[in-house]
Amino acid sequence: MLELENVHASYGPVIALQGVSLNLRAGEIVALLGANGAGKTSTLRAVSGLLRPSHGVIAFDGRRIDRLQPEQIVRLGISQVPEGRQLFTNLTTMENLRLGAYIRRDGAAVKRDLDRVFSYFPVLAQREKLPAGLLSGGEQQMLAIGRALMANPRVLLLDEPSIGLAPMLVREIFRVIRRFNEDEGLTILLVEQNASLALALAHHGYLLETGSVAYHDTAENLRANVEIRMSYLGHHRLSLKLAAQIRTSHHDRR
Numbered sequence: 001m002l003e004l005e006n007v008h009a010s011y012g013p014v015i016a017l018q019g020v021s022l023n024l025r026a027g028e029i030v031a032l033l034g035a036n037g038a039g040k041t042s043t044l045r046a047v048s049g050l051l052r053p054s055h056g057v058i059a060f061d062g063r064r065i066d067r068l069q070p071e072q073i074v075r076l077g078i079s080q081v082p083e084g085r086q087l088f089t090n091l092t093t094m095e096n097l098r099l100g101a102y103i104r105r106d107g108a109a110v111k112r113d114l115d116r117v118f119s120y121f122p123v124l125a126q127r128e129k130l131p132a133g134l135l136s137g138g139e140q141q142m143l144a145i146g147r148a149l150m151a152n153p154r155v156l157l158l159d160e161p162s163i164g165l166a167p168m169l170v171r172e173i174f175r176v177i178r179r180f181n182e183d184e185g186l187t188i189l190l191v192e193q194n195a196s197l198a199l200a201l202a203h204h205g206y207l208l209e210t211g212s213v214a215y216h217d218t219a220e221n222l223r224a225n226v227e228i229r230m231s232y233l234g235h236h237r238l239s240l241k242l243a244a245q246i247r248t249s250h251h252d253r254r
Helices: 040-048 070-076 092-098 107-120 122-126 137-150 167-184 194-199 219-224 227-235 236-252
Strands: 001-012 014-024 029-033 055-060 079-082 155-159 185-193 204-209 212-218
Touching: 001 040, 001 155, 014 029, 014 040, 014 055, 014 212, 014 236, 029 167, 040 070, 040 079, 040 137, 040 155, 040 167, 040 185, 040 204, 055 079, 070 079, 079 137, 079 219, 092 107, 092 137, 107 137, 107 167, 137 155, 194 219, 204 219, 212 219, 219 227
Parallel strands: 029 185, 029 204, 079 155, 155 185
Antiparallel strands: 001 014, 001 055, 204 212
16 A cells, blocks of 8 residues: 655755665554664655655555655545644644544535544543643544544554553553554554554564664564564563553454
């Protein structure tokens, strides 16, 4: 569904991506892993049109998109949840959600998707008249994801959805992300600093180092790889416990 081939990109003189190649198949969750500055967010920005590649090809459903504007890419079916949420804090929860659907003219379908977002995140319905800036951190993350869903995407780009959240909220956010994928077949490209959590959710993973893909494999094989475990998965008890809970929840649903 989504393919990056030898993508290079820079911020002025600062090189961000050096030949990134990766693939997402329809209905798949793919995790992008790596240290800060490895190029994870830059990869998402290149896909969504916020960072113009200097070389290489990005294609969606066989159509080249690396020269399109961000709003054109959204119309094709790719929506991004940015790191830091980037909500309109002075607008209400409902106004933020409706802005997510600004490209759409199918009013009845927009209403159905609004109800769908509220079914995933019931607390947002309770906060619909509250300014986004007054929501808790977890509620703001839910709103950022809900706003992206209102564009009715086929591919969802998620940038650090767990950052700054308490473990209970992280577990809930990741549970809902899995539901998007399992219940609706939504394809997801996930950037997540917590590699254990990301690989508990994903089907496939790519490891980025200094703007290049250093390694990629199935999530299961990455979790089992001793070198990867020592270097990137760490031994943080809370992270490993959450990851185990996410995997257990997945097996229970199956």
